[in-house]
Amino acid sequence: MATSSRTTERFQEDTPGCRETEEPCSSSRVHEQGEEDRPDLGETYNGTVGSPPLDRMDGGDMIEEPKAGIEFDSFEKLMRYYKLYAKKCGFGSMTQMSERDDEGSVRYVTFGCARGGKARNRTMNVAKPCPTGKTDCKARINALKVEGKMQLTTVHNTHNHGLSPQKSCFFRCNRKVSENVKRVLDTNDLTGIRMNKSFGSLVVGAGGFENLPFLEKDCHNYIDKARHLRLGAGGAGALRDYFCRTQYKNPKFFTLMDLDDDGRLKNVFWANPRSRAAYQDFGNVVTFDTTYLTNRYRMPFAPFVGINHHG
Structure with a gap:
């Protein structure tokens, strides 16, 4: 089996999508075994699940297993490395804790498994519990900024849950709707094309569901958010009705x-009545600030701000 040098600088960004390849075996003897006799490479003897070592990773890119002492040039490179490493191993990653210095740069950070933390219900309705996928997983890495570089100080690679390398591209932390796809979804939504048709065309263009770095639910979430931010025909009428009710009161x-x-x-x-009344007594200093520009409704927002006797 060919090996490669374990250097942090050689890891490459994974392309969007998910490629399913056969797991490389650690010895020629395993090649001769049947599929049902092949051992689970992620299981350890104590019942916990460890991250696959370097020679058992899926795909063609060889990524060094995190170890104490490894250095990265920047926080961004460390974050990309651990996210790609987690995706290859089959678990989601998240930033559990971080500290910044006086200049605003990260001086200490903890990246860990997305299933770390205590499991708790996300709703108060005991009749319909909605538990999270947290299993209090302890897999994490700690990095400290030393002489301008992020250095790994402590590393824990043992998980208390199963790993899914083939499904890791569908984890929430790895799903992303690109700007090009957003423009397509916006255009189709404005022309009245339903979401299932839009998503179906994206699947055909990508060559299958497994080649898309997002799910149909992500497209629905984006369109729902875009519709709330889009003030089209009828939105002005709702605003006018609200102002009429306020003026009636x-x-x-x-x-x-x-x-x-x-x-x-x-x-x-x-202008609300309280502001109009305040202007009668404190009208000496009033600013018309046009720096609050926003493209949410493609209109600038310019507030009149007055100064009272409290400053």
């Missing part, structure tokens, strides 16, 4: 709206 509430021919909001101004 308090006649001193003032609002003015400008709509286009399609009923879309172009400009809106409002």
Whole structure:
């Protein structure tokens, strides 16, 4: 079996998608065994699950197993390394703790298994429990910044749960919807194409579900968020109704709206009674700040800010 030098600098970024390859065996004798006789390479004698060593990793990229003393040039390189290592081994990764120095750079960080921590219900309804996948896994690495480099201080590679290298690309930490896919989803949603049709076209273009670094649920979540941020026809009407109800409760509430021919909001101004009353007494200093620009509704947000006797 060919080996490669274990240097941190040689690890490569994994391409989006998930490639299923046969596990390389550690000896020629295992090749001669049947599939049912092949031992589980992730199981240890004490019942816990250890991360696969270097010569048992899936795929063509050889990644060094984390050990104390290994150094990385930056925090970003350390984060990419451990995320790729976790993906190859078959578990999710997360940042469990970090500390920053006075300059804002990370001086200490702890990366660990995504199933670390205590399991607890995410709902208060005891009739419908919604437990998390936490198993209090202790697999983690600690890194400290030493002379400008991130150095691994302590390493624990033992897991208390099973590992799934073939399914790791579908873990939440490894799923990502690219900007190109977002533009396609936005365009299809605006033209009235249903999500199952849009996702089906993405699957065909990628050559299968296993080649997509995201699930259909991720596409649904993105479109739901985009619809909330998109103020289309009818959104101005909902805002106008809200202002009308507010003005009915308090006649001193003032609002003015400008709509286009399609009923879309172009400009809106409002002032609540408390601010108008404060301006009568503290109108000496008022700023019109236009630095709060946002592209959420493709409109600038400019507040009038007054200064009272409390500063």
